[in-house]
Amino acid sequence: MTSPALPSVPVPDSSVPDDALLLCVDMQPVFIAAVADGPRIQRRCALALAAAAGLGLPVALTEQVPLKLGGTAPDLRALAPGATVWGKNAFSALGDAAIRDAIIVQRHVRHLILCGIETPICVYQTAIAALAEGLHVTVLSDAVGARRADDARTCLDALARAGAHVLPAETVFYALLHDVTHPFFRGYTQLVKAHADPVAV
Secondary structure (H helix, E strand, C coil): CCCCCEEEEEEEEEEEEECCCEEEEECHHHHHCCCCHHHHHHHHHHHHHHHHHHCCCCCEEEEECCCHHHCHHHHHHHHHHHHHHHEEEECHHHHHHHHHHHHHCCCCCEEEEEECCCCCHHHHHHHHHHHHHCCEEEEEEEEEEEEHHHHHHHHHHHHHHCCCCCHHHHHHHHEEEEEEECCCCHHHHHHHHCCCCCCCC
């Protein structure tokens, strides 16, 4: 079975959709340390944030109870210095009325691209809530993580059945580039190499 095409991409004139948002969910050190393969997830989220910056794709970050659990990992925060940062108590980002209003009413987001942790909880609930609002949802499958890999796979499968696009980050960003004439193409290929998984020796 072939995967459905991403809504709004590839796009004319090598531009990104103006109604899309990359939402990096709860990439706080306390959670990164708790999930399986946390450093790899952090590296893939870094790729997503850097690629979004190069493409001019809007970015926002959420933090779960930041006063208690701390903020976003500093290296990730540095990749999105202009990003809005929303603290939350709800697991779903859209479960917070102010965040929901900012995304849907104020920013008129129609395509939500998700990375972060944890897949079976905050990422899953945010994606389901966004689908219920009628948004297109893309989950960057290699830039989300969980404590239990089986739980993550089950939830990603469920999201795909619910209508979300579950795709690797490189697939999504290459689709946004459209072709090699995009002015960010060379910069993006350099990012891909810089954020690649280490080669086992």
